[in-house]
Structure formats: structure tokens, C-alpha cells
Amino acid sequence: MTEHEQAWSDAMRAANRGDAEAYAHLLQQMTGPLRRVIASDLSRLGLSISDGEDVLQEALLAIHLKRETWDETRPIVPWVRAIARHKVLDHARKNRKPANLPLESVAELLPSPEPEPTIIGGAGPFLDRLPRRQREVLRALALDGNSIREAAQRLRMSEGAVRVALHRGLSALARKLGGTS
Amino acid sequence: MKTENLIRALAKDLPDAAAKHRHxxxxxxxxxxxxxGLLVGSMIALLLAxxxxxxxxxxxxxxxxIAAAVILAALGFYLSLRMLHPEARINMAAFAFPLLVLLIGVAIELMQQPASSWQARLMGQDPLRCFGLVASLSLPILLAAFWVLKRGAPANPSLQGAAAGFMAAGITSTLYVLHCPEPSLLYITAWHVPAILLVAGIGALIGRRWLRW
Structure with missing residues (x-):
């Protein structure tokens, strides 16, 4: 990851000044390396790497919502790495299995049909449980690819209200995924 | 939601350059x-003798x-801020330093005072009241700190909460000198230190829940 230091910190500085294009590009650039370190962390902990995409999305959400905890004068890669590690450990804690599994439950551990790997576990149904406005805004912006303005017109909201609903929806998503559920 | 869709939404949640910056x-x-601290200090000054x-x-x-409590508060403040960053490596051992200052003071006191007075110095007038006041008066400061620390991304939310607890209890112990009628470090060490540890423990428990991210 360290080879990305210069590019990532430059892009994040630009993002902090409001450059959304640089920011989207940065998050895309981070996805591959993050996916790899998360998979390796998960397998080192003896956890299924099939949950890797969920953890990746939690890490991306955390990078976004906690980006002010990166100090612009310090290297960004250790910060990204620490967030990924935190999310892996969080995932491990939530999925901790009893140390002594009774024999009959071993069958449950055999590989079952893999869930669609690129869907956050439960995020589909979770999206449905968000307040209506947040759900509609997230659908429009994330799934349909609308701009803020398009979403505002389509949903008959002000652009400010769309921004607020988006931010609240993402925060709720992060809480739900990282939370005690 | 696919990861690329999520990224699309995240990029749209970026405030533009004109957005107001938080402190x-x-x-x-x-x-x-x-x-x-002003609130707690006024309560001590106005309501207690x-x-x-x-x-x-x-x-x-x-x-x-005062020296030990100010060091404790300053350490708590410094470490609380450091811990906002997930990559920070934190060593809580530094919190032993103010205790050391206190213990040196106790040693001096024991050398100066006759052994016959130690028992009375240790127990003071009303030690449980002192313990309870220091612990409870720390809580408003602890809660105020949590309101800020929620912005952070601590690798260990319990430790972050404990550091905030040490900071709050250090501030309260400093202010409590305005009231504390006991002229003994033996007393302070026996009754303030457990109150401070209790506040740190409460901070750790609250931090574990509230500072999760």
C-alpha cells in the first residue's frame, strides 16, 4: 500500500478542499488494495473471506465519515490501514464463534451457497428500513446515478435537503453495519 | 449495494469548498x-465551604x-486528542506519572508528621463524601468531552473513554482544592485516587458504547 502514499494524500487534500472528482477517483483507487489487505487480515484471523466485500464497504464508509481524523501533515496509508484493521477486528468480534463447537453444528460450517458477493449483507433489506427520504435519496444517488440536482428535482426536495438526507443515510448505514446488530 | 454505487454516493456527500469548516x-x-469546568468550579466555589x-x-x-491533578488532566487531554486518530499508538503507562508525584508527596508528609497522627490524617472527617463528590463532579466534564470525542476514530474506544475520564477527574481534583478541608496527601491518595479510577472506569464503559465507529 505504501507505494500509493503520494497519490492518495494528494487526492485526499484535494477532496478536503471540495474536489469531488478527485475524491471519487481516490476511493476507487483505494478499493483494490483495501480489498486485498482485508482479505488477508480475515484469513489470518481464520474468518471467511466471503465477507470481505461487506468489510470493505464498512471501511470505505468509515474513511468517508471519519476523514477529518486524517491529519494532512501525516502519512495517509497508515491511517487507511488502521481503519481497515479496525473494521476487520470489529467484524471478527461480531462473528466470534464459541470456542467449543458441538459436533453436530459442524455441518453448519460447511460452505453454503455463496451470497451475491457485491451486496452488503443485509443492506438491501436495511435500505428498506431507512426513513423514506433517506432511502429514496440513497437509491437515486447511489443506484440510479442521479446528481444531487437531478435527485432534488425528481424527489421534489431542495438540494440542501437531498444533501442532508444523503449524509444522514450514510451515517445510519455505517451505524447499522458497524453496530451491535 | 455494490461497492461502486457506494463510492458514487460517498463522493456526492463531499461538501464543496465553500462549506463551513468546523473547529x-x-x-x-x-x-x-x-x-x-467552569460549571463544576462554580458549583464547588458557591455550594461548598x-x-x-x-x-x-x-x-x-x-x-x-494541584501539581498531580494538573499533570493528570494535561495527559488525559493530550492522549484523548491523539486517540482521535485510528493509527495512533498509545501507551497508558504515562498515567502512572501523576500518581508518582502524589506518592512522593505522601513520603514527604510521612517523614514530617509523627506516626501517631497518620491514622487521623488517612481517614479525615468524611472520606466517603469526598470520594463521592470528586467522582460525581467529574461526570459533567466527562460528558462534555464525549460530545467532542464522538468525532474521532479511536482504535480502542474503551481506552479513549478512560483517558477522557482521567482528564475529567484531573480537572475536578484540581478545582476541588478550592473546597477540600483535609490538609493531608495521605487522605488525598487514599480517597481521591479511587474516585479518579472510578471515573476512568466509567469513561471506559461509556466509551466502549458511545465511541464505537
């Missing part, structure tokens, strides 16, 4: 503990208590 957490934390020894200058017990 840095260091400034916010100073404001939070300043205001809550003044420390009778302060009228005659600073006696050893008060001076050492």
Missing part, C-alpha cells in the same frame, strides 16, 4: 472542558495535589 477537535475539546488552608498560602498537600 479542530483540539479547540472544541478545550471549549467543552472549559465550559463544563471554602478550603480553610488557602487563606494562609499554599500548604504542601494542596500544592502537590
Amino acid at each position: 479542530p477537535p483540539s479547540r472544541q475539546l478545550l471549549i467543552a472542558i472549559g465550559l463544563s 471554602p478550603n480553610p488552608h488557602l487563606a494562609h498560602g499554599l500548604i504542601l498537600a494542596n500544592a502537590v495535589t
Whole structure:
């Protein structure tokens, strides 16, 4: 990851000044390396790497919502790495299995049909449980690819209200995924 | 939701350059503990009897208590801010330093005072009241600190909460000198230190829940 230091910190500085294009590009650039370190962390902990995409999305959400905890004068890669590690450990804690599994439950551990790997576990149904406005805004912006303005017109909201609903929806998503559920 | 869709949504949640910037957490934390400390300090000054020894200058017990408590609060403040960053490596052992200051003061006191007075010095007038006041008066400061620390991404939310607890209890112990009628470091060590540890423990428990991210 360290080879990305210069590019990532430059892009994040630009993002902090409001450059959304640089920011989207940065998050895309981070996805591959993050996916790899998360998979390796998960397998080192003896956890299924099939949950890797969920953890990746939690890490991306955390990078976004906690980006002010990166100090612009310090290297960004250790910060990204620490967030990924935190999310892996969080995932491990939530999925901790009893140390002594009774024999009959071993069958449950055999590989079952893999869930669609690129869907956050439960995020589909979770999206449905968000307040209506947040759900509609997230659908429009994330799934349909609308701009803020398009979403505002389509949903008959002000652009400010769309921004607020988006931010609240993402925060709720992060809480739900990282939370005690 | 696919990861690429999520990224699309995240990029749209970026405020533009004109958006208002929040104060840095260091400034916010100073404001939070300043205001809550003012509240706690006024409560001590207005509702509790003044420390009778302060009228005659600073006696050893008060001076050492202030020194240890200020160091404790400063360490708690510094480490609380460091821990906002997930990559920070934190060593809580530094919190032993103010305790060391206190223990040196106790040693001096024991050398100066006759052994026959130690028992009375240790127990004071009303030790449980002192314990309860220091612990409970720390809570407003602790809660104010949490309100700022929620912005952070601590690798260990329990430790972050404990550090905030040490900071809050350090501030309260400093302010409590305005009232504390006991002229003994033996007493302070026996009754303030457990109260401080209790506040740190409460901070760890709350932090574990509230500072999760």
C-alpha cells in the first residue's frame, strides 16, 4: 500500500478542499488494495473471506465519515490501514464463534451457497428500513446515478435537503453495519 | 449495494469548498472542558465551604495535589486528542506519572508528621463524601468531552473513554482544592485516587458504547 502514499494524500487534500472528482477517483483507487489487505487480515484471523466485500464497504464508509481524523501533515496509508484493521477486528468480534463447537453444528460450517458477493449483507433489506427520504435519496444517488440536482428535482426536495438526507443515510448505514446488530 | 454505487454516493456527500469548516477537535475539546469546568468550579466555589488552608498560602498537600491533578488532566487531554486518530499508538503507562508525584508527596508528609497522627490524617472527617463528590463532579466534564470525542476514530474506544475520564477527574481534583478541608496527601491518595479510577472506569464503559465507529 505504501507505494500509493503520494497519490492518495494528494487526492485526499484535494477532496478536503471540495474536489469531488478527485475524491471519487481516490476511493476507487483505494478499493483494490483495501480489498486485498482485508482479505488477508480475515484469513489470518481464520474468518471467511466471503465477507470481505461487506468489510470493505464498512471501511470505505468509515474513511468517508471519519476523514477529518486524517491529519494532512501525516502519512495517509497508515491511517487507511488502521481503519481497515479496525473494521476487520470489529467484524471478527461480531462473528466470534464459541470456542467449543458441538459436533453436530459442524455441518453448519460447511460452505453454503455463496451470497451475491457485491451486496452488503443485509443492506438491501436495511435500505428498506431507512426513513423514506433517506432511502429514496440513497437509491437515486447511489443506484440510479442521479446528481444531487437531478435527485432534488425528481424527489421534489431542495438540494440542501437531498444533501442532508444523503449524509444522514450514510451515517445510519455505517451505524447499522458497524453496530451491535 | 455494490461497492461502486457506494463510492458514487460517498463522493456526492463531499461538501464543496465553500462549506463551513468546523473547529479542530483540539479547540472544541478545550471549549467543552472549559465550559463544563467552569460549571463544576462554580458549583464547588458557591455550594461548598471554602478550603480553610488557602487563606494562609499554599500548604504542601494542596500544592502537590494541584501539581498531580494538573499533570493528570494535561495527559488525559493530550492522549484523548491523539486517540482521535485510528493509527495512533498509545501507551497508558504515562498515567502512572501523576500518581508518582502524589506518592512522593505522601513520603514527604510521612517523614514530617509523627506516626501517631497518620491514622487521623488517612481517614479525615468524611472520606466517603469526598470520594463521592470528586467522582460525581467529574461526570459533567466527562460528558462534555464525549460530545467532542464522538468525532474521532479511536482504535480502542474503551481506552479513549478512560483517558477522557482521567482528564475529567484531573480537572475536578484540581478545582476541588478550592473546597477540600483535609490538609493531608495521605487522605488525598487514599480517597481521591479511587474516585479518579472510578471515573476512568466509567469513561471506559461509556466509551466502549458511545465511541464505537
